[in-house]
Amino acid sequence: MSGRHLLHLRFDVADGHDTELPERLRRLLEDVTPRVQMIEPDSAALDITGAIPYWKRDARGLAELVQLRVLAHFGLRSSAGCAPNRMLAAMACALIPPGQRTVVDDSPEAIAAFLRPRPVRELPGVGAKTATMLGEYGLDTVGDVVDVPQLTLQRLLGVRAGRALHEHAQGRDAQVVDPTPTPASISAEHRFVRDELNPAEHRRALLALADDLGARLRDAGQTASGLTCTIRYADQSSTRRSRALPEATQHTVLLARAAYAVYESLGLQRARVRGIALRADALRPAHRATRQLTLDTQDDKPLAIEAVADRARARYGHHVLRPAALAVRHQRDSRGRW
Known part of the structure; x- marks a missing residue:
């Protein structure tokens, strides 16, 4: 080494x-x-x-x-x-x-002693779906993967992913510490009152975070070119995934779609989630951003509503208007009132 x-x-x-x-x-x-x-x-x-x-x-x-x-x-x-x-x-x-x-x-011995017993899902790039597929072939731990030829992993996962998994299982990583400041970003985090298993609640949290980031981006006159989602679990482990956006944006509906896509890519099943963080990456001034032309008018209505909501929020506060999916249903009291 x-x-x-x-x-x-x-x-x-x-x-x-x-x-x-x-x-x-x-x-x-x-x-x-x-x-x-x-x-x-x-x-x-x-x-x-x-x-x-x-x-x-x-x-x-x-x-x-x-x-x-x-x-x-x-x-x-x-x-x-x-x-x-x-x-x-x-x-x-x-x-x-x-x-x-x-x-x-x-030392090779110390690295092997640390890695071999670890679940394969702890290696970078191994999501829940990949871990499940590897488990079907009896590859549950890093040690199991080490004992499999690289060509076998490439047949299972594809050339690039198989090679990367082989290198990581061997304890090899070429990343360096880059002291260059990363492009500006803003983040928001939601922590559940208790460990949350319900995917619907996970998606509600993602929407709330996207709504918060979108409002802050528009207030600051910024757009984001990427999105990073971090899921924190009950056992104190976490998973982080990043995605480049098709175009720089500051709109809640587009940020939420990207957040949902990242979340779905993790393939979580009955995961005990303690918290979710969402980060808007690579910020740039909104006047420098370009928008791809499209014949699809599907987004016109939500963007128009968003503009109206921003004006209302500027006057009455951020929580005066929120996406309908985030509305809280109040319980009736003893006299039948809401």
């Missing part, structure tokens, strides 16, 4: 946190290493290879130092995973609760 040490942090961020928090966290982390990549809404990747000799600590000690600094400065607990590459570090981080850390040593 290359002797690299990558650290993945996941912060226990509360709802409604300061929108400037990611940038403030970045500045704090850059005091430890200049190679910091923020991953909204609540994570960061650090390359601490060069920082280890400078701080005269091993990887575990430096991870603990970073966690203590984040806690002291911001009152945030964080989970930390350290490994020879970003994929392994992120997987290690996802397995532990806030305040703890896991280190995967830089």
Whole structure:
């Protein structure tokens, strides 16, 4: 292996946190290493290879130092995973609760010991449908996949996906920490009162988040070129999927369609969902965006209604008008009134 040490942090961020928090966290982390990549809404990747000799600590000690600094400065607990590459570090981080850390040593034996027992669904790029299909062939764990020839995986999944799965199962990942700030983005998150299994409630949450993002984009005169959906589960694991939009948009109906498509691609079945986050990516000024011409007038009515709703919201508040699917049905009282 290359002797690299990558650290993945996941912060226990509360709802409604300061929108400037990611940038403030970045500045704090850059005091430890200049190679910091923020991953909204609540994570960061650090390359601490060069920082280890400078701080005269091993990887575990430096991870603990970073966690203590984040806690002291911001009152945030964080989970930390350290490994020879970003994929392994992120997987290690996802397995532990806030305040703890896991280190995967830089040796083939340590990497194999960590990966082989893990469910195959924890590998990046393996969604619920792919995991189910692999399970039908007896490939339930990463170790099962390692023991299968790459050509077999390519026959099952296709050339590119099969090759990627083979590489990831071997613990190989070429991602680097890119300290270049990502294009501007805004995000919103919904946390359920209890772990939610009902897909209809998941979709309601996605619509509410798309409605919130759309209104904020229009208020700011911005459009989004991409959308990222993060699903957080009861076991503290999470799944994140991104999708480029066909065209930059600020309209709720188009953002909601993209969010539904990302959600459907996960193939969740009876998943115990704790929270959903939606992020509008690659923002740009609305006056620079172009709209593809179409003969389909299906969207004209909702966009016209949206414009009217925005004017009403500007005068009376954001929650005065909402999509009908988000309307809350009140219970009758003892005298039969709503």
